[in-house]
Amino acid sequence: MTAIENLLQRRTDLSTFLVHLTRDGMQGNARDNLLAMAEDKFIEARNPFGPASKYEPLLADSVSQKAVCFTETPLEHTWMMLEKINGRGVQFEPYGLVITRATARKTGCNPVWYTDITVRGRTWPAKNINLMIDNALRRATVEDGRIDRTLLAADPVFQITPYFEQMGPISNGRRKEFWWEREWRHIGGYWISIPRIVAILAPADEHGDLRDRLSDIDEAWERRPLLDPRWGLERAITALADVSRGDATPFPDPD
Numbered sequence: 001m002t003a004i005e006n007l008l009q010r011r012t013d014l015s016t017f018l019v020h021l022t023r024d025g026m027q028g029n030a031r032d033n034l035l036a037m038a039e040d041k042f043i044e045a046r047n048p049f050g051p052a053s054k055y056e057p058l059l060a061d062s063v064s065q066k067a068v069c070f071t072e073t074p075l076e077h078t079w080m081m082l083e084k085i086n087g088r089g090v091q092f093e094p095y096g097l098v099i100t101r102a103t104a105r106k107t108g109c110n111p112v113w114y115t116d117i118t119v120r121g122r123t124w125p126a127k128n129i130n131l132m133i134d135n136a137l138r139r140a141t142v143e144d145g146r147i148d149r150t151l152l153a154a155d156p157v158f159q160i161t162p163y164f165e166q167m168g169p170i171s172n173g174r175r176k177e178f179w180w181e182r183e184w185r186h187i188g189g190y191w192i193s194i195p196r197i198v199a200i201l202a203p204a205d206e207h208g209d210l211r212d213r214l215s216d217i218d219e220a221w222e223r224r225p226l227l228d229p230r231w232g233l234e235r236a237i238t239a240l241a242d243v244s245r246g247d248a249t250p251f252p253d254p255d
Contacts, residue, residue: 017198018070018104018184019078019229021096030093031210034202037097039217043068043190051126052133052161060153065162068190070109072101072182076233078201080180089174094229096201103196104184110163112183118168129164132157162187194220199240204228 008014020043022030027046037043048056048065056065073081081092115125140152152158162185166176200221202210207226214221225240 012074015072015074015101015182017075017098017100018072018109019075019081019096019098019201020068020070020190021078021081021092021094021201021229023090023092030095031202031206034095034097034200035213035217037192038200038214038221041192041194041218043097043192045187045189048162049185050162050164051129051166052158055133055137055152058147058149058152059158060149063153063158064188065158067162067185067187070099070104070184070186072111072184073180075227075236076231078229082229085180089170089176094201094203096229097192098198098201098227099196100198101184103193104186107186107190107193109184109186109190112165112181112185113163114165114167116167126164126166129157129161133161194218194224197224199225199227199236201227201229204231 009016022033022037024030025033025046027033028036045064045066045068047053047067049067049069050065052059053065059065071078071081075098082094084091115129117124117126136152136155136157137147139155140148142148142151165181165183168176170176200210200214207228211222211226214224225242227236227239231239
């Protein structure tokens with residue numbers, strides 16, 4: 001009888017890895033954000049997610065909706081996450097970190113639970129999640145109409161809402177989809193263990209300089225492979241195997 005692990009590792013539609021991509025923002029550009037993560041060994045959870053995200057200001061830290069996000073997109077298709085996709089609300093840059101799904105599970109990450117909202121007139125699961133949030137707010141409303149934050153934080157629905165996401169059209173032509181996102185989330189900030197980082201993502205023409213910068217931060221980073229997320233699978237394999245660049249193309253340098 002075959003073990004399930006031996007079957008799954010042959011399926012090319014499933015990814016062994018999760019990728020965290022950075023983007024430009026108020027704290028700096030995507031490259032600077034990557035270097036800050038490497039130095040702090042920590043990925044900050046900056047944004048709230050899920051159907052209760054708009055209530056983040058009312059919620060206690062113990063039930064914060066802020067999360068660190070990863071995508072389960074197969075490594076050789078990470079390039080797609082960098083494209084300017086019509087209807088998508090975020091733009092990622094070619095910088096990030098790669099971990100395995102096994103590491104993600106060991107360190108408290110969970111897949112996002114997508115619920116469809118495409119067809120009007122149906123009672124999709126999202127409606128019931130929103131109803132539970134409304135009920136929690138009502139139970140936490142005291143006599144003067146004020147929200148009691150302690151009562152609100154005690155409601156268990158806010159422990160699971162960061163893991164829910166809508167699937168389908170949202171507003172203003174935007175949409176979210178399981179098909180390309182396949183997101184995992186870690187509630188709160190994510191501590192980085194350098195030996196568990198499979199690879200660092202960055203444009204190929206920056207690898208030399210970035211390697212030096214990372215080595216200055218911590219020598220352990222020097223042992224982590226650098227990949228360009230726009231490379232194909234075979235080019236990435238040669239880099240992971242530490243094959244010299246001149247031997248990693250179909251056109252060898254002349255003797």
